[in-house]
Amino acid sequence: MTTEVxxxxxxxxxxxxxxxxxxxxxxxKLRSFIFPMTVAFFLWYLLYVVLCAYARDFMSIKVVGNIxxxxxxxxxxxVSTFLIAWFYSRYANRELDPIADSIKHKMEEGxx
Amino acid sequence: MQTHLLAADATASSSRxxxxxxxxxxxxxxxxxxxxxxxQTKTATDFYAGGRQFSGFQNGMAIGGDxxxxxxxxxxxxxxxxxxxxxxLYSIGFxxxxxxxxxxxxxxxxxxxxxxxxxxxxxxxxxxxxxxxASISTVVVSIFYLIAQMVGAGALVxxxxxxxxxxxxxxxxxxxxxxxxIILVGALMIIYVVVGGMKGTTYVQxxxxxxxxxxxxxxxxxxxxHYKFNLSTLLGDAAAQSGKGDAFLEPGLRxxxxxxxxxxxxxxxxxxxxxxxxxxxxxxxxxPHILTRFYTVPTSRVARKSVLWAIGIIGVFYxxxxxxxxxxxxxVGGKAITAQDKAxxxxxxxxxxxxxxxxxxxxxxxxxxxxxxxxxxxxxxxxVVAGLTLASSSSVAHDFYANVIRRGDASERxxxxxxxxxxxxxxxxxxxxxxxxxxxxxxxxxxxAFAVAASGNxxxxxxxxxxxxxxTSGAMWAIYGGLISSVVLVFFSPVVSGSATAMFxxxxxxxxxxxxxxxxxxxxxxxxxxxxxxISKEDDSEKYAELEVRSLTGYGAH
Numbered sequence: 001m002t003t004e005v006x007x008x009x010x011x012x013x014x015x016x017x018x019x020x021x022x023x024x025x026x027x028x029k030l031r032s033f034i035f036p037m038t039v040a041f042f043l044w045y046l047l048y049v050v051l052c053a054y055a056r057d058f059m060s061i062k063v064v065g066n067i068x069x070x071x072x073x074x075x076x077x078x079v080s081t082f083l084i085a086w087f088y089s090r091y092a093n094r095e096l097d098p099i100a101d102s103i104k105h106k107m108e109e110g111x112x
Numbered sequence: 113m114q115t116h117l118l119a120a121d122a123t124a125s126s127s128r129x130x131x132x133x134x135x136x137x138x139x140x141x142x143x144x145x146x147x148x149x150x151x152q153t154k155t156a157t158d159f160y161a162g163g164r165q166f167s168g169f170q171n172g173m174a175i176g177g178d179x180x181x182x183x184x185x186x187x188x189x190x191x192x193x194x195x196x197x198x199x200x201l202y203s204i205g206f207x208x209x210x211x212x213x214x215x216x217x218x219x220x221x222x223x224x225x226x227x228x229x230x231x232x233x234x235x236x237x238x239x240x241x242x243x244x245x246a247s248i249s250t251v252v253v254s255i256f257y258l259i260a261q262m263v264g265a266g267a268l269v270x271x272x273x274x275x276x277x278x279x280x281x282x283x284x285x286x287x288x289x290x291x292x293x294i295i296l297v298g299a300l301m302i303i304y305v306v307v308g309g310m311k312g313t314t315y316v317q318x319x320x321x322x323x324x325x326x327x328x329x330x331x332x333x334x335x336x337x338h339y340k341f342n343l344s345t346l347l348g349d350a351a352a353q354s355g356k357g358d359a360f361l362e363p364g365l366r367x368x369x370x371x372x373x374x375x376x377x378x379x380x381x382x383x384x385x386x387x388x389x390x391x392x393x394x395x396x397x398x399x400p401h402i403l404t405r406f407y408t409v410p411t412s413r414v415a416r417k418s419v420l421w422a423i424g425i426i427g428v429f430y431x432x433x434x435x436x437x438x439x440x441x442x443x444v445g446g447k448a449i450t451a452q453d454k455a456x457x458x459x460x461x462x463x464x465x466x467x468x469x470x471x472x473x474x475x476x477x478x479x480x481x482x483x484x485x486x487x488x489x490x491x492x493x494x495x496v497v498a499g500l501t502l503a504s505s506s507s508v509a510h511d512f513y514a515n516v517i518r519r520g521d522a523s524e525r526x527x528x529x530x531x532x533x534x535x536x537x538x539x540x541x542x543x544x545x546x547x548x549x550x551x552x553x554x555x556x557x558x559x560x561a562f563a564v565a566a567s568g569n570x571x572x573x574x575x576x577x578x579x580x581x582x583x584t585s586g587a588m589w590a591i592y593g594g595l596i597s598s599v600v601l602v603f604f605s606p607v608v609s610g611s612a613t614a615m616f617x618x619x620x621x622x623x624x625x626x627x628x629x630x631x632x633x634x635x636x637x638x639x640x641x642x643x644x645x646x647i648s649k650e651d652d653s654e655k656y657a658e659l660e661v662r663s664l665t666g667y668g669a670h
Contacts, residue, residue, distance in 0.1 A: 014658040026664055034215040042393070045208050049389035052201065052363035053382040056370075060362040065344030066351065070197055070363055077204045078427055084211055085423045092416065104665045 017107060026099040033091055041084055048073055127479040128274055134480060135272055138487030142494075143304070145319050168414045170318060172421020175405050177317025179206075179396075179422070180324060180429055181257070181496040182264025182457075185489055187555025188430075189463070190456025192437020194446055196350070196360035198367050199437050201385075202555050203430035205392025209562075210426065212397040212570075214419045219412035220577045220663035221403060226670045228503075229403045229569065230511045233576050233591075236655030237584040240519075243511040245591040249568040250400040250511075251538060252595060253561055254504035257399075258497065258542035260557035263549050265301065265493045266294035267457035272486055276452060291547050298546065301494055302539030305501045306532050313498045314408060320495035321425065327488035328432040331460075334467045335439035343434075350441040360441070380625040388559055391630030395562025398569030401496075401503035412666050436460055443467070454613070455553040461486050501535045508534035548615040552607070559628055560602055567594030567633035571641040577663060580656045582645050589644025594637025601629035 017023055051059055051073065059070035166174065184206065191199030225231035230246035270290050275281045281289040305313075339346040351360040359365060367385035371377040396402060406415045440449065440459040443466045452458045461482055468481030509531035514522040522530075549557060572590040575582040601624050602608065610620035626632075662668050 011654050011658065014661045015654065017661045018657040023661065023664070027660075030664065038212070038215055041208065041211050045204075045393055046389070048204070049201070049386055052198075052389075053368040053385045056362060056364055060358065065342075066347040066358075066361060067344055068361055071200075071347075071361070074200050074204050077208055078431065081208050081211060081423065082427060085214055085420055088215060089416065089420055097413065100665045103661075104667045107661075107665070107667045 013107075013110075017103065020103075022099060022103050026096065026103065029095050029099070033088070033095075037084060037088065041080065044080060045077060048077055127475045128272075130476065131479040131483045131486070132272055134483035135486050135490075138484060139490055142319065142323070142487065142491045166314060166408050166414075166418075168409065168417030169421050170314075171405065171409050171414070171418035172425060173321045174314045174317040174408070175402065175418060175422035176425040176429070177319075177321035177324070177495045178401055178405055178499040179426060180321070180492065181554075181558060182261050182268075182489070182493045183555040183558035184429065184433070185324060185328070185492050186264045186268065186457045186460055187260070187553050187558065188433045189436040189440055189460040190449070190453070190458070191366065191553055191555055192433065193440035193444070193449055193459040193463075194456040195366035196354060196356065196438075196441065197363050198365055199555070200434065201363070201367070201389065202392065202559070203433045205389055206396070207423070207427050207430050209393045209396035210419065210423045212394060213402070214416070214423065216577070217397045217403070217573060218406050218415045218419050221573075222406045222409065222412040222415040223666045223669045224577075224659055224663040225407065227404070227407060227510050228507050229400050229573070230507065232659075233572055233587055234511075234515075235576065235659050236652040237587055240516045242584060242587050242591075243515050245588055246569075246572075247507045247512040247516075249564075249591050249595050250507040251504050252599065253398070253400060253565045253568065254500045255538060255542050255545070256561035256564055257401075257500050257558060258539070259546045259549050260554040260561065261493045261497050261500070262294055262298045262543055262546035263552065263557060264457055264554040265297045265490070266290055266546070266550060267453045267455075267554075268461060268486055268489050268493070269293045269297050271452055271458045271461055272482075277454075290550060294546055294550070295543055298539065298543035301497045302501065302536060302543075304494065305498045305539075306535045313495075313502050316491075316495045316498050320491045323488045324492050325425065325429060327485055328429060328436065331439070331464060331467060331485065332432045332435040334471055335435045335443070335463070338439075338443070338467075338470070346435070346438055346442060350438040353442050353445055355446075383631060384626045384628060387563075387626050387628040387631035390634060391559055391563035391566055391628050394566035394570055394630070394634055395559075396565075398565035398573065399562075400507060400565075400569070401499040403573075404503045404506065405499075411669065436463060439463055439467075443470075454551050455556075457554050461489060497539075501539060504538050505531040505534040508538075551613045551617075552615075556627075560607070563602075563628050563630040563633065564595065564598045566630060567598040567637040568592075569594075570634075571637040575641050575645070576659075579645075580653050580660075581651075582641070582656075583648050583650040583652050585648030585650060586641050586643075586645030590637055590641030593640025593644070594633055597636045598629045598633035601626075601633055605629065 060068055062068045063072060188199050188202045191202065221232055224235060229250060230243045233246050234242040270293055273281065275286050275289045277286050279286055335346065347361055351357055354360040356365065364370065367388065368382040371381065409415050409418055440463040444459065444462045449456050449459045449462060452462060464485035465478040465482040469475060469478035471477065472481060509527045513530040514520065514527050568591050571594055572587050575586060575590060604622050604624045605627055606614060606622050607627050608614055609616045610622035
C-alpha cells in the first residue's frame with residue numbers, strides 16, 4: 001500500500017520518474033498510438049454521418065438485392081471498431097505493458 | 113372505430129391475463145436470481161466498487177448490462193420500425209463510442225481514481241469546487257438518462273395491461289392510466305434499488321445482459337428464419353410494408369430530412385443529424401454510471417479486457433437491432449406500432465407477440481413470447497436504473513456530502529444513508545419529468561443524456577488526464593460551461609416546446625432549431641475548459657507528474 005497523502009519528497013519522486021527515459025518512452029509510445037487512432041476513427045465515423053446527411057444518392061445505390069451502400073457503410077463501422085479494439089489490445093500488450101510494468105516495479109522496490 | 117377496438121380487446125383479454133401472469137413470474141424469477149447472486153458475494157461489502165474482484169469477462173458483461181438500456185432495446189427497434197435506416201445510426205454511434213472509452217479513458221481512470229468520476233477530476237485540484245461541479249453534472253446526466261428508462265418502462269407496462277390511446281382502463285382514460293403506470297413502475301424500481309439491490313447491481317447487470325442477449329438472439333433467429341435467412345428479402349418486405357418503398361432503407365426519413373423549398377429547415381435538419389452523431393460517439397466516455405464500472409476490476413489491464421468484452425457483446429447486440437427493427441416494420445407494421453405507442457417504444461415486444469403467434473401455436477404462443485420479451489425488457493430497464501441510481505447517489509454521498517459538506521469527516525453509515533436519500537430524490541425527479549416525455553422515443557431521450565455527458569464531463573476528463581496545464585478554474589469552466597449550455601439549449605429546443613411531440617406541445621418558447629445540442633455544446637465545453645485554464649494562474653504541474661505516472665503505469669492504484 002502506498003501513502004495516502006503524498007509528501008514533498010514523493011512529489012519530487014514522481015517528477016523524477018516523469019522525467020526518466022523509460023517513462024518518456026512509454027508516454028511517447030502511448031500517445032503516438034492513441035491520439036492518431038482516435039483522430040482516424042473519429043473522422044471515419046464523421047465521414048459516415050456526413051454522407052448520411054449530404055450524399056443520399058450515393059448511399060442509396062443498391063449493391064446486392066436490397067442491400068445498399070448505406071447499410072454496408074454502417075456495417076463497416078462495426079468491422080472497423082472491432083479491428084481497432086483488437087489492434088490496440090495487441091499493441092498495448094506487446095509495446096506498453098512491459099515498460100509500464102518495469103517502471104512500476106522499480107518504483108515499488110524504491111518505496112521500501 | 114370504438115366498437116371495433118372493443119371487439120378486438122375482448123378476444124385479446126383472455127390471453128392478456130396469461131401474458132401478465134407469466135410476466136410477473138419471470139420478473140419474480142429475475143429478482144430472485146439477482147438477490148441470490150448478490151448474497152453469494154462476501155466481498156460486496158465494498159459499497160461503491162463491488163470489492164474490485166470482478167474478472168474482465170464478468171465486468172464486460174456488466175458493462176453491457178449497464179449500457180444496453182431501454183434505448184438500445186426498445187428505442188432503436190422502434191425508430192428503425194417507424195423510420196427505417198435512420199434508427200441504425202444510433203446502433204453505430206453507441207458502438208463506435210466505445211473506442212473513446214477504450215483508447216482514452218478506461219485504463220487511466222482505473223489507475224488514478226477510486227470510486228467516482230470526480231476522483232480523477234479532483235486529483236490535482238481544489239477538492240471542494242471540483243467535486244461539487246462533478247456531482248451536479250453526474251446527477252443531471254443521470255436524470256436525463258433515467259427519464260428515458262421510465263418512459264420505456266411506462267410504455268412497456270401499458271402494452272402489457274392493454275392501455276391504448278383512445279381506450280379506457282379501470283375507468284381512467286389512456287393518458288391518466290399511463291401516468292399512473294409510470295409513477296407506479298418507476299417507484300417500484302427505485303424502491304428495489306434503494307432497499308435491496310445496491311450491492312447486487314453488478315449481478316443484476318450480468319443476469320440482465322445474458323437475458324437480453326438470449327432474448328434478442330432468439331427474436332433475430334425467428335425473424336430471419338421467416339425470410340429463409342435472407343437479409344435482402346427481410347429488408348424488401350420491411351420497405352414494402354412501410355409504404356415508403358426504398359426510402360425506408362436509406363438515410364433521411366427521420367434525420368436530415370430534405371424539405372422542398374425550405375433551405376433553412378433542410379440545413380437545420382442536416383445539422384441535427386450531425387449533432388446527434390457527434391453526441392452519440394462522444395457521450396459514452398462521459399457517462400458516470402459507465403465510468404464507475406471501471407473501478408470494479410482489480411487492475412487497468414482487466415479494465416481494458418472488460419472494455420474489449422463489452423465491445424464484442426454490445427456490437428453483436430446492435431447487429432441484432434437490424435433484425436428487430438426491420439422485422440417489426442415487416443411483421444407488425446408501422447400502423448399497429450404507432451397505435452400502441454406514438455414513438456415506437458413498444459415495437460420490440462409487439463414483434464415478440466407476432467413471432468409467438470406465427471411460430472408457437474397462435475394466441476397462446478404470442479402471449480408467452482410477449483411475456484418473456486417484456487420481462488427481458490423490464491430486467492433491462494431495472495438494471496440500468498440500478499446502475500444510474502447507484503452512480504448518481506454515490507456521487508452525491510461521496511463527492512458532495514462526505515468531501516464538500518463534511519470535508520472528509522463523515523462515517524460510512526452516514527454516507528450510505530445520504531446515498532439512499534439521494535437515490536429516492538433523484539428517482540422522484542426523474543419520474544416526474546418522464547410524465548411529460550412520454551411522446552418521445554427513448555433512444556432519442558438517451559441521446560440527450562449523451563449530449564449532456566459529452567459536453568459537461570468528457571472535456572474535463574480528457575484535459576485532466578492529458579493536459580499538464582489544466583487546473584481548477586479550467587475544470588469548473590469545462591463542467592459548468594458544457595453542462596449549462598447543453599441543458600439550456602435542450603430547454604429552448606423543439607423537444608421541450610413548440611412542436612407536436614414536445615414535452616409541452618401547447619406552449620412555444622423554443623428558439624434553438626436543433627433537437628440535439630451536441631454540435632454546439634460539446635465544442636463549447638472544450639473551449640470553456642481551455643479558456644478557464646489559461647485565465648487562471650494556478651499551476652498544478654507538480655501534482656500532474658503524480659497523476660500521469662500513476663495513470664500510465666498503475667503504480668499506487670487502489
